Amino acid sequence: MSEAYRLATVEQDGAATVVVEREGAAMPLAALLEPGDLDRLGGTPADILPLLADWAHWSAVLRDRIAATSRFGEDTLPAASLAFLPPIALPRKLICIGANYHDHIAEMPIPITPTYPYSFLMPPSTTLRGSGKPVEKPTIAEMMDYEAELAVIIGKRCRDVPKERALNVVAGYANFNDLSARDWIASRPPIGVDWVKHKCFDGFGPMGPYFVPSAFAGDPDAMPVHLSVNGVTKQDSSTAQMVYGVAEIVAHLSSIMTLEPGDVIATGTPAGVGHGRKPPEYLQPGDVVRMEIGNLGELVTPIV
Structure with a gap:
C-alpha cells in the first residue's frame, strides 16, 4: 500500500470529526492518536485546523502512525459512504x-x-x-x-x-x-x-x-x-x-x-x-x- 494519504472532515452521528483516507478506505484520525497527542491538540479535532496549527509536527506524526498501522481495510469505512464537510470549518482567511x-x-x-x-x-x-x-x-x-x-x-x-x-x-x-x-x-x-x-x-x-x-x-x-x-x-x-x-x-x-x-x-x-x-x-x-x-x-x- 502506498504511503500517501488524504484527510477529510466528515459528519458522524451528528458531530464533525477528521478521518484519514487511503485507497478508498477511511478511518477516524482518533484511532491513530495517543493520549499525549490528544492533550497537545486540546481534544479530538473537529476539523484539520488544529493539525495545521503545528503542521510540521503532525505531518511527521501522521506519516509514522499510518505507516505503522495494519488496520486500514479492517477498521475502516468506505470513503464513498462519508458525509463530507469542508476540510477546514472556519479558516481565518x-x-x-x-x-x-x-x-x-x-x-x-x-x-x-x-x-x-x-x-x-x-x-x-x-x-x-x-x-x-x-x-x-x-x-x-x-x-x-x-x-x-x-x-x-x-x-x-x-x-x-x-x-x-x-x-x-x-x-x-x-x-x-x-x-x-x-x-x-x-x-x-x-x-x-x-x-x-x-x-x-x-x-x-x-x-x-x-x-x-x-x-x-x-x-x-x-x-x-x-x-x-x-x-x-x-x-x-x-x-x-x-x-x-x-x-x-x-x-x-x-x-x-x-x-x-x-x-x-x-x-x-x-x-x-x-x-x-x-x-x-x-x-x-x-x-x-x-x-x-x-x-x-x-x-x-x-x-x-
Whole structure:
C-alpha cells in the first residue's frame, strides 16, 4: 500500500470529526492518536485546523502512525459512504485569485493580463460547503456560474516569503468551486464590479472533499483540472495555464498580509466557465456540478 494519504472532515452521528483516507478506505484520525497527542491538540479535532496549527509536527506524526498501522481495510469505512464537510470549518482567511488562467482570460475576454495576482476575499463562515452538500441558487441572481479552482492551504505562519521558499509554507491542497453570480459583471456600474454580490452568496464556496498534503499532491503548477455539469464536461485544462503559479501567489499575498495556518487561497479558474460560452450557460436548480483536480478527489455540488 502506498504511503500517501488524504484527510477529510466528515459528519458522524451528528458531530464533525477528521478521518484519514487511503485507497478508498477511511478511518477516524482518533484511532491513530495517543493520549499525549490528544492533550497537545486540546481534544479530538473537529476539523484539520488544529493539525495545521503545528503542521510540521503532525505531518511527521501522521506519516509514522499510518505507516505503522495494519488496520486500514479492517477498521475502516468506505470513503464513498462519508458525509463530507469542508476540510477546514472556519479558516481565518479565504482569499481568491481572479483572472489567473491564460485560457480563461482569452474566453471572457479580459482586456489585459494582470501584472500581479489580482485577489479578493470571501466570508468563509457562510460560503464554505462540503462535497455533496447542496447550494441554493440565489433568488436575485439569474447568472449562477461554476469555477473549478485549486485551493492552497497554508501550514506555517509567514510574512514576506520569497518565491523561492514559498512552497515550504504550503501544507497541502484541496478542490474549490468558486461559484459566481455573473449578473454583476454583465453590466458593470461606473465604480466597477461588485465582488460581494458576484461571489459571496451563502454556499458559494464548495471545498473538498479532501485535504491532500503537499508531499502527495504532485506539482501544483501541473495538475489536470476537470469540471462537469450533469455529466457533460465543461472545464478540461491544467494548472499549467496559470498566469501566476502557487509560489508566486503565496509570495505576493505574504508581502501584503501575514498568512496563517489554515488560510485558504483559491488560485483562479481555467477556460470553460458558463459565462464565457457562446451562448452563455448558467447553473439551474437540479444541476449537479462535479470537479476534480489531480488526486484531490471529486467535489460534488448539487444546485437546488
